[in-house]
Amino acid sequence: xxxxxxxxxxxxxxxxxRPLYExxxxxxxxxxxxxxxxxGTRLPSVRETAxxxxxxxxxxxxxxxxxxxxxxxxxxxxxxxxxxxAEEAIRLTRRQLAKEAVRRLEETAxxxxxxxxxxxxxxxxxx
Amino acid sequence: xxxxxxxxxxxGEKKATAVKCDNVEVAIKRKLILNGISxxxxxxxxxxxxxxxxxxxxxxxxxxxxxxxxxxGRVELFGRPAGTDRLGELSFLPDRGQLPxxxxxxxxxxxxxxxxxxxxxxxxxxxxxxxxVYRDKKIGTMSRGEEARxxxxxxxxxxAPLIILDEPFAGVDMISRERIASAVVAEMADGQxxxxxxxxxxxxxxxxxxxxVLIGEGAIRGVHDVEELxxxxxxxxxxxxxxxx
Numbered sequence: 001x002x003x004x005x006x007x008x009x010x011x012x013x014x015x016x017x018r019p020l021y022e023x024x025x026x027x028x029x030x031x032x033x034x035x036x037x038x039x040g041t042r043l044p045s046v047r048e049t050a051x052x053x054x055x056x057x058x059x060x061x062x063x064x065x066x067x068x069x070x071x072x073x074x075x076x077x078x079x080x081x082x083x084x085x086a087e088e089a090i091r092l093t094r095r096q097l098a099k100e101a102v103r104r105l106e107e108t109a110x111x112x113x114x115x116x117x118x119x120x121x122x123x124x125x126x127x
Numbered sequence: 128x129x130x131x132x133x134x135x136x137x138x139g140e141k142k143a144t145a146v147k148c149d150n151v152e153v154a155i156k157r158k159l160i161l162n163g164i165s166x167x168x169x170x171x172x173x174x175x176x177x178x179x180x181x182x183x184x185x186x187x188x189x190x191x192x193x194x195x196x197x198x199x200g201r202v203e204l205f206g207r208p209a210g211t212d213r214l215g216e217l218s219f220l221p222d223r224g225q226l227p228x229x230x231x232x233x234x235x236x237x238x239x240x241x242x243x244x245x246x247x248x249x250x251x252x253x254x255x256x257x258x259x260v261y262r263d264k265k266i267g268t269m270s271r272g273e274e275a276r277x278x279x280x281x282x283x284x285x286x287a288p289l290i291i292l293d294e295p296f297a298g299v300d301m302i303s304r305e306r307i308a309s310a311v312v313a314e315m316a317d318g319q320x321x322x323x324x325x326x327x328x329x330x331x332x333x334x335x336x337x338x339x340v341l342i343g344e345g346a347i348r349g350v351h352d353v354e355e356l357x358x359x360x361x362x363x364x365x366x367x368x369x370x371x372x
Contacts, residue, residue: 016357016362019357019358020334021354047317051313052309053334054335055334055335056315056334056335056336058337
């Protein structure tokens with residue numbers, strides 16, 4: 001099993017004018033999607049995470065709860081919190097992230113009055 | 128079964144109030160220092176007391192410790208009036224407080240362990256490791272950051288439910304500030320302790336606060352839940368600027 005993964009404040013880019021727990025959820029989710037946090041990795045406890053990131057423990061608790069609801073992490077009583085081993089949950093998250101990215105691209109395309117396909121073509125046109 | 132039932136009850140209960148000020152006034156030499164101060168701090172929270180120099184932060188903290196009495200209004204800790212008889216329930220770090228320079232850290236900690244009935248030796252050792260405090264070091268030879276870490280250790284090694292820190296970062300180097308912030312957060316993770324921290328270092332601390340109380344010219348200028356501020360797209364710093372500049 002991959003070893004416990006400790007965080008440092010440098011692992012996260014935090015915007016102080018947006019809810020903090022949302023940003024931790026987004027960034028940990030992306031780490032799991034890209035395999036930087038491997039399935040089965042043990043995450044540090046709420047107390048350890050709060051201390052190493054220097055954030056309120058309630059924030060960490062809310063982030064962990066949301067990641068659990070998304071089935072990306074699992075807590076086993078007395079053993080700790082781990083990245084899910086369920087390939088399906090990770091695949092689903094990658095698909096959601098892809099959809100979100102495409103939606104943002106579509107917005108960009110619409111803002112300059114073209115479709116997503118046209119945006120793609122246009123970006124690949126030779127000078 | 129039992130655990131489930133008590134868990135459900137805890138979830139339904141409203142959080143207790145650790146500190147309550149109701150229309151508090153203080154005048155010193157006929158000058159009004161605090162004027163109509165009213166606010167609450169829920170138990171288990173970390174509240175920042177923010178405001179410019181001379182706003183009345185230290186006076187307000189002295190009221191909570193019972194070292195100063197209000198001219199009018201009420202100050203309550205955990206539902207009962209504040210006063211010197213409540214000193215056992217709170218741990219106070221005064222601004223620019225000094226420890227005896229001729230003692231070593233260990234000498235001081237032994238002395239403190241004898242003074243405070245709620246001193247926890249096991250916690251003391253754990254905190255000394257976390258904060259990087261070395262028992263052999265003489266206080267008189269410590270940097271400001273080292274002394275600040277020892278002062279925080281002195282506050283946290285007690286089991287008092289309310290911790291009041293007045294400017295714990297003033298003049299403290301970055302690494303010591305980070306260690307102090309980490310120790311504070313770790314200490315509140317079990318939700319048993321309530322922290323009130325007066326500070327200028329908003330950027331360093333804003334991720335730690337649940338709640339902020341803004342005070343200026345002796346009056347409350349706002350009380351905010353920090354995550355609610357962020358839901359509205361505001362940071363603690365921008366809120367502070369809106370109020371005070």
